Structure formats: structure tokens, C-alpha cells
Amino acid sequence: MTSPLSGAARGGRLPPDEPGKSLRVTGSVTIRSLRLLELFTPAAPRLTLSDLARKSGYPLSTVHRLAGDLIEWGALERDSSGRFTVGLKLWEIASLAPRGTMLRELAMPVMEDLSQITRENVQLGVCEGTEVVFVERIAGQKAVPVHTRVGGRFPLTASGIGLALLAYMPADVQEAVLAAPIEKFTERTITDPSVLRRVLAEIRRSEVAISDRQVTMDAVSVAAPIFERPGTAIAAVSLVVSAEGASPSTLVPLVRAAARTISRAVRPRPPL
Amino acid sequence: MTSPLSGAARGGRLPPDEPGKSLRVTGSVTIRSLRLLELFTPAAPRLTLSDLARKSGYPLSTVHRLAGDLIEWGALERDSSGRFTVGLKLWEIASLAPRGTMLRELAMPVMEDLSQITRENVQLGVCEGTEVVFVERIAGQKAVPVHTRVGGRFPLTASGIGLALLAYMPADVQEAVLAAPIEKFTERTITDPSVLRRVLAEIRRSEVAISDRQVTMDAVSVAAPIFERPGTAIAAVSLVVSAEGASPSTLVPLVRAAARTISRAVRPRPPL
Numbered sequence: 323m324t325s326p327l328s329g330a331a332r333g334g335r336l337p338p339d340e341p342g343k344s345l346r347v348t349g350s351v352t353i354r355s356l357r358l359l360e361l362f363t364p365a366a367p368r369l370t371l372s373d374l375a376r377k378s379g380y381p382l383s384t385v386h387r388l389a390g391d392l393i394e395w396g397a398l399e400r401d402s403s404g405r406f407t408v409g410l411k412l413w414e415i416a417s418l419a420p421r422g423t424m425l426r427e428l429a430m431p432v433m434e435d436l437s438q439i440t441r442e443n444v445q446l447g448v449c450e451g452t453e454v455v456f457v458e459r460i461a462g463q464k465a466v467p468v469h470t471r472v473g474g475r476f477p478l479t480a481s482g483i484g485l486a487l488l489a490y491m492p493a494d495v496q497e498a499v500l501a502a503p504i505e506k507f508t509e510r511t512i513t514d515p516s517v518l519r520r521v522l523a524e525i526r527r528s529e530v531a532i533s534d535r536q537v538t539m540d541a542v543s544v545a546a547p548i549f550e551r552p553g554t555a556i557a558a559v560s561l562v563v564s565a566e567g568a569s570p571s572t573l574v575p576l577v578r579a580a581a582r583t584i585s586r587a588v589r590p591r592p593p594l
Numbered sequence: 595m596t597s598p599l600s601g602a603a604r605g606g607r608l609p610p611d612e613p614g615k616s617l618r619v620t621g622s623v624t625i626r627s628l629r630l631l632e633l634f635t636p637a638a639p640r641l642t643l644s645d646l647a648r649k650s651g652y653p654l655s656t657v658h659r660l661a662g663d664l665i666e667w668g669a670l671e672r673d674s675s676g677r678f679t680v681g682l683k684l685w686e687i688a689s690l691a692p693r694g695t696m697l698r699e700l701a702m703p704v705m706e707d708l709s710q711i712t713r714e715n716v717q718l719g720v721c722e723g724t725e726v727v728f729v730e731r732i733a734g735q736k737a738v739p740v741h742t743r744v745g746g747r748f749p750l751t752a753s754g755i756g757l758a759l760l761a762y763m764p765a766d767v768q769e770a771v772l773a774a775p776i777e778k779f780t781e782r783t784i785t786d787p788s789v790l791r792r793v794l795a796e797i798r799r800s801e802v803a804i805s806d807r808q809v810t811m812d813a814v815s816v817a818a819p820i821f822e823r824p825g826t827a828i829a830a831v832s833l834v835v836s837a838e839g840a841s842p843s844t845l846v847p848l849v850r851a852a853a854r855t856i857s858r859a860v861r862p863r864p865p866l
Contacts, residue, residue, distance in 0.1 A: 340648060341685040352663040359687050367690045389626040401692070410722050413694030415631050415680060417745025418639045420673070422685030427744065431733070448683050461703070472699065473689025 353386040355546055359397060359408065364471060364537035370404040400511070421448050425557055428460045428587040429548075432580050433460055436561065440576065440584065443500050443562040445543075447483040449491065450475070452499050454484045457557070466541045466564040479504050480511050482533040482545030483558040489525035489546055492495035496522065510535045530578055531558070532570050542568040559584060607777055623706040626652070627660040631669060631680065636743060640677040693720050697829055698730045700859040701820075704852045705732055710832065712848065715740050715834040717815075719755040720746070721763065724771050726756045729829070738813045738836040751776050751790065752783050754805040754817030755830040761797035762819055762827035770793065782807045802831070804842050818853035822860055831856060 349357070359378045361369060369377070375385045387405060392398040396411030400590070415460040433444045437460040445468070446458040453475045470476070478484035478491075478499055481546065488496060500515040513519050525531045531545045545560035559581050561573050615789040623843035633649045641649070647657045648761060661678060664670040668683030683811070689695040697716065702815045703714045711731040711783060717740070733740070742748070750756035750763075750771055772787040784790050797803045801818045831853050833845050 328648060349666075350663050351623045352660065354666050356626040356663075356667045356669060360862075362687060364690065364691045367692060367696065386626065391622050391628075394621075395628045397628060399693075408691040408694075409728060410693045410720065411686065413688040413691035414722070414727060414745050414747075415634060416685040418634045418636065418690030419680040419682055419685040420639065421671075421682045422680075423744055424639065434732075448682065450686070455682060460706075471689075473686050474687075534820055561675055569595050 351388075354384075355391055357387055358385070358392060359412075362406075362408050364424075364474065368401060370405050370406050373387060374406065377434060381400040381508065394510050401430060421556070422457055422545050425588065429458065429557070429584045432557065432587075433458060436576065437462065440561060440563075440573070442484050444485060445470055445545075445560045445562060447481075447487070447560075448557045448558060449478065450486040452495065452502070454478055454481060454487060456483075456594050466562065468562050474591075475583065479513075480507050480536045482531045482543030482560040482562070485525060486519065486531035486545040486547045486558035486560070487555055487565045488524040489531065490519075490553065508535055508539050509587050510539070512536065524578065528582075531572050532574075534568075534570070535565050540565050542570060544577045546577045548588060549585045556588065559582075595842055598741035621662075626656075630657070630660055630664060632682075634678075634680050636746065640675075640679050642677050644708045647677065653695060693828070694729055697860065701730065701829070701831065701856045704855045704859075705730060705831065708831075708848065708852050709734065712835075712845070714738065714834060717755060717834060718829060719748075719753075719759070719827045719832075721750065721759040724750060724767070725826055726750055726753060726759060728755075735844070738834065739832050740813065749777050750805075751785075752805060752808045754781050754803045754815030754832040754834070756804035757793065758817040758819045758832070759804060759827055761794040761803065762825065779809050780807055780811050782811070784808065801853075804846075806840075806842070807837050809856050814839050814842060815818060816842050816845045816849045818849045818851050820855045820860060828860065829856075 337365060344446035357376055358378060361374060369387065371382065371385060374389060375382045378385060380388070389398060393400065397410045399409040401407050417457045425448065429446050433446060436444045440462070442462040442465045445456060445458045447454040447456045454475070456470045456474050459468070459472055478488040488499060489591045500518055504513040505511070505514050512521060515580055529546060533543045533545070535542065537543070541562050542565050543560045543562040545558045548557040548559060550556045559577065561577055563573065630646055630650060633646060643654070643657060643661065644663060647654045650657060652660070652785060661670060665672065668681045669676045671681040673679050697720065700762045701718050705718060708716045712734070714734040716732045719726040719728045721739055723761040725770060726749070728742045728744055728746050728748070731740070731742045731744055732818060750760040758773060777783070778785050803819060805815045805817070807814060809815070813834050814837050815834040817830045817831045818829035820829040820831060822828045831849065833849055835845065
């Protein structure tokens with residue numbers, strides 16, 4: 323049996339480099355080239371050769387050679403002002419990532435239904451390392467503003483999607499997340515590991531995660547896990563609504579039904 | 595002035611390798627590694643080590659080493675059955691491609707409006723080399739089926755989006771496209787270069803491209819170019835509707851208005 327979406331349950335990714343921190347100079351030539359790609363961020367999607375040299379800590383001549391390879395293959399492009407950007411060819415190949423665009427394509431019809439029925443924000447996310455990566459987002463037309471970016475990251479411990487994913491992660495990963503400092507976004511963000519442990523147990527029982535003003539004081543999110551196999555959550559889908567007048571109990575069945583429909587779409591099909 | 599989207603007007607990409615054709619063994623180590631990524635296709639998004647060796651023509655030991663680097667960095671992942679897939683980390687970085695996800699994010703609100711107003715298929719594409727790459731697609735709920743895939747390619751000469759893009763390409767690229775064999779999809783596909791030349795001139799005059807049953811006999815598409823600067827089309831947006839009862843004259847103003855709104859969003863902003 324093959325699943326259209328089975329992928330690494332945990333990413334082996336290192337935390338993003340801090341701004342200004344030099345890249346490690348160890349690793350193969352390939353890895354050193356690929357590390358240049360990590361220097362592009364939502365805040366800095368266009369970089370000059372000297373930006374690349376400064377941010378990487380590599381000598382200018384090395385950056386020139388590595389970036390030349392990346393341009394030649396198409397992983398980077400140059401814009402009209404000569405700055406480097408991530409290339410369309412990389413984007414095309416990346417559209418084959420099972421946990422990215424392929425998951426999004428399977429989930430999109432269900433997400434569009436949720437969006438049209440509720441007119442609220444609909445989000446889809448997966449876990450990479452110890453963070454959520456948002457794979458899709460449909461903004462509700464009159465809904466509470468959300469600051470999610472497709473391809474953006476967020477801690478597992480605060481949002482509905484993050485909690486829904488965390489609840490089903492292996493115990494050692496869960497404990498590592500709970501042992502690390504937990505970022506506080508609002509006065510309602512849960513940062514006590516023992517309280518979070520109880521919340522995660524409740525999510526496993528109910529198969530739904532509710533983040534009530536734990537990310538911003540104006541929003542509530544209701545999320546449900548998408549299971550590739552029983553107990554194995556590979557993604558989660560959520561509705562994010564205004565905290566004012568929010569009625570999670572109305573939204574829970576909708577979100578759970580959507581998650582189940584997407585789960586069926588991503589599940590391995592038995593051979594005919 | 596900086597534009598959020600200015601990018602390579604023409605991709606430097608080579609045509610995709612034919613199935614079974616070995617990769618060139620020239621090029622730097624980085625390029626040889628990156629070429630392994632090109633072996634993943636929509637039809638074959640999961641490959642074993644021996645698939646990679648067979649398709650690349652590289653020795654198994656070389657593939658093992660290069661794939662190891664790609665796994666270590668996160669460009670590839672392994673699924674539950676041990677096969678290689680494109681990794682989420684590549685997808686995350688690729689989401690910063692100005693002509694991919696960034697364009698899509700700017701265009702999406704307008705595309706959603708078009709979708710809700712018409713209930714038809716809405717598409718967004720850019721030109722890479724001598725082909726269209728589809729960057730986004732919203733399927734209409736009761737609309738004619740379209741077989742576009744986000745990240746998929748299509749010739750410039752048949753679809754509305756392709757014609758809208760081709761009309762604004764540099765003359766030498768246009769002539770190269772018209773000189774090459776032109777694929778015939780239906781009895782109505784235009785394959786005569788002199789007829790196509792007249793069609794492209796008309797598109798430049800009207801700023802709209804209509805592909806009437808030129809891709810499939812059941813569909814008409816109406817597309818309009820998205821201009822970064824006057825005369826420089828960086829993308830195109832289209833509605834694809836059923837050929838039966840289609841009224842392009844009703845759709846033209848809607849699509850042109852949508853393209854203009856997206857053009858304003860992608861245009862360089864003068865410094866304040």
C-alpha cells in the first residue's frame with residue numbers, strides 16, 4: 323500500500339540561523355550551496371552577492387561560485403535590479419513535496435467548502451521539527467485578520483493547528499517541546515508544561531484542539547488532526563474566528579468532519 | 595524602486611530530460627546533486643535509490659552520496675516505505691520564489707473574487723522558458739473540468755494564459771516558439787505561425803487572449819496579461835468556462851479588470 327502523503331514524521335531540520343550568524347563551513351559542497359538558499363527569508367527575499375557573503379560568512383569568491391551554480395541550475399534567479407531571488411524552477415520541483423503542494427491539492431476542495439460555509443479563515447498546517455509550517459490559508463472575507471503566511475512557521479504550543487499536531491507526536495518529541503521555553507503570546511497562552519500535558523490528553527480524547535485567545539486576544543481557533551493511519555497525524559486543519567461571539571461548539575463538528583474527509587483523501591489505498 | 599515580483603523574464607531552463615535519458619555528467623557537484631531533484635515528476639513523486647541511479651545514469655555509489663547530502667539538508671525526505679520524496683524544507687524555501695508563491699499571494703484575493711462571482715475556473719500562470727507554469731488554480735464547483743496542476747507546465751501556443759504571455763515576449767523568443775513544432779490539441783488549435791502572429795498582434799491591441807476550444811473541445815479560456823511595467827507581462831490570469839453557451843464578451847471585462855488589479859499589486863512602489 324502506498325500513501326500519497328507519507329513523509330518524514332519529524333523533519334531533521336536545524337533551527338533557522340539567527341540573523342547575522344555565519345553558516346557552518348563544514349559539510350559537502352552541495353550542502354554549502356544549499357545553505358545559501360536558507361539565507362532568503364520572507365523579510366529578505368532579494369539579496370545581493372554581498373548580502374549573501376555577509377549573511378553566510380563565506381568568502382565573496384566562494385559565494386560567487388556557489389551562487390553561480392544555483393543560478394545555472396535555476397534554484398536562484400536574478401531580478402531586474404540584479405539581486406538574487408529564489409527561482410521558479412525550485413518552486414516547480416518543490417510543488418512535488420508530498421507534505422506541501424500535494425497535501426494542499428488533496429485538502430483544498432474541503433477547505434474551500436469550509437470557507438464558503440463559514441466565511442471564516444481556514445488553515446492547513448504540518449509539523450516540521452518542533453514547529454508548525456502553514457501549507458495553505460484561505461482568508462475569510464469579513465473574518466478576524468490572521469497573520470499566517472503560506473510557508474511560514476509558528477510554535478506548536480499556541481495555535482489550534484500546533485496543539486492538534488503536538489498531541490499526536492511521539493512522547494519524546496512532546497517532552498522535548500514541553501521542556502523547552504514556551505513562548506507566551508497573550509495572557510491566555512498556556513506555558514505551564516503540566517497544564518499543556520492535560521490539554522494534549524484532552525485533544526487525543528476529543529480529536530479536536532481549541533486555542534482560545536492563546537495566539538492573539540481577538541481570535542479563537544478550532545483545529546482537528548488529519549490522520550494518515552489511526553494515531554498518526556500528518557497535518558491539521560483549522561478555522562480561525564473572532565473571539566467575540568465565537569461559538570466553538572458549533573465549529574467543532576464542521577472542523578472534525580473536514581479533517582476526516584481530508585484524512586480519507588490522503589490515506590493509503592488498498593490495492594484493487 | 596523595487597518590485598515584489600520582478601524576476602527573470604525568461605527562464606534559462608533546459609527542456610526536461612526525456613524519460614530514460616541519462617543526465618549529463620558534466621557540471622559541478624552542486625549541479626549534479628540538484629539534477630537528482632529533476633528526476634521527481636508528478637507521475638513519479640517517490641523514487642528509490644535504484645530509480646534515481648537508473649534515471650540519472652549516475653553510478654549507484656554517486657547517487658548514494660549525492661542523495662545523502664540532499665537528505666541531510668532537507669531537499670529530500672524518505673517516506674514510510676523508504677522511498678525518496680521532495681522535502682518540506684525545499685517547499686518552505688521555494689515559497690519565497692517571487693514568481694511562485696509570492697505572486698500567488700498577491701493575486702489570490704482577486705482570484706477568489708473572480709471565482710465567487712463567476713463560479714468558473716480561475717487560473718494564474720507565468721512563463722518559464724517557452725512554456726506556461728501554472729502557479730494557482732481555483733476550480734469552479736460546477737465548472738468544466740480542467741486538468742491543470744499547480745506547478746505543472748503547458749505549451750504557450752494553445753491556452754489563453756499561454757497566448758497572453760507569448761504576445762508580450764521578446765520578438766526573438768516569439769519567433770523561436772513559432773518556428774518550433776506547435777502541438778495540436780484539437781481541430782481548433784492554431785498551428786500556422788502566420789495565423790498565430792496575427793492572433794498575438796490582436797492580443798497586444800486588446801490586452802486579452804481568447805482560446806476557443808484550442809486546448810479541449812469543451813472549454814474556452816479568456817486570459818489577460820499582468821503587467822509589471824507597461825509592455826512587460828510577468829504573468830496572466832484566466833477564466834476557463836464551458837464552450838457550451840460561453841459568452842467571452844461578458845467575461846472579457848471581468849478578466850481584464852482582475853488583471854489590472856493584480857498588476858497594481860505587483861508593481862514597483864515609488865519610494866515615499
